[in-house]
Amino acid sequence: MLIREATAADLPFLELIVLEAYNWSGPRFTLDWVRADPMAQRYLDGFPGPGDLGVVAAVDGHDVGAVWGRALPADRAGYGFVAPDIPELTAGVVPCARGRGIASALLSALIDLARQGGRPGLSLSVEDGNAARRLYERAGFVVTGREGNSDTMLLRL
Template sequence: MTTLREAGTGDLDLLYDLLLEAFNWDGTARFTREEVIADEHTARYLGGWRRPDDFGLVAVDGAAPLGAVWARALPAGTPGYGYVADDVPELGMAVVRSARGRGVGSALLAGCVRQARDLGWRALSLSVEDGNTAARTLYERHGFVVVGRNGDSDTMLREL
């Protein structure tokens, strides 16, 4: 049975593993874990986790993590791939390959939208790479719409 719990400071290693999973979404090993941790741009998403405005959820089955979603507001001077505005947190999300297609991503995304709304944020943004149809479809089902383009990815926004 899948349950959601708040992502805390002790989840940093898990979140890095899942960020790697998100970057290598199609099974192609574009990055290693060490490269993700060392990269200046990707460090924006998790460096210093958990800052006061950071929030997120971890999906578990018993003690086994199935996936996570996390969000952080990034400033225009050091934006993420899905940057929209300083007051719009950008989310990262991944589900372990063995748990995909079981509603884990939908539960995480719905929970993150609730968290953001409860915390008083006005919107959420994200970036989805071309070809990642499953993720794009999930985001669209949860009300995200394309508002921009960054390289080979669309920036999507969900007003709250």
């Protein structure tokens, strides 16, 4: 597996990963829905902007997963917003590549990048019941807020 920094050229793949994140509990949403949803687009539009960072994993030349963070202003915040200088993460791995440590490796690479860049922290939103929570807890994220049926988690760096 190769991990590289995400660029604007990765946006079509990141869009697929947003769809995976929205569909973590089953096929509830379509790509057309993601394209039309203003909240979903906040994780994609203009990436990478100032303060954004991301990594993509590829196996045999095929993209299999990505973790990226958006440093968005409060008036364009995502579900897991904490502060404008704390990038909010989206994470996902294509279904056929799950359970092999790819998300763990991506998250660890992203945390290293964020540390090197002097970021004060990283945040995210995780819905009740999503096993991804374990991944985040292992990396040191702690619950810092609640919105609907989701927890906001924060990793201070």
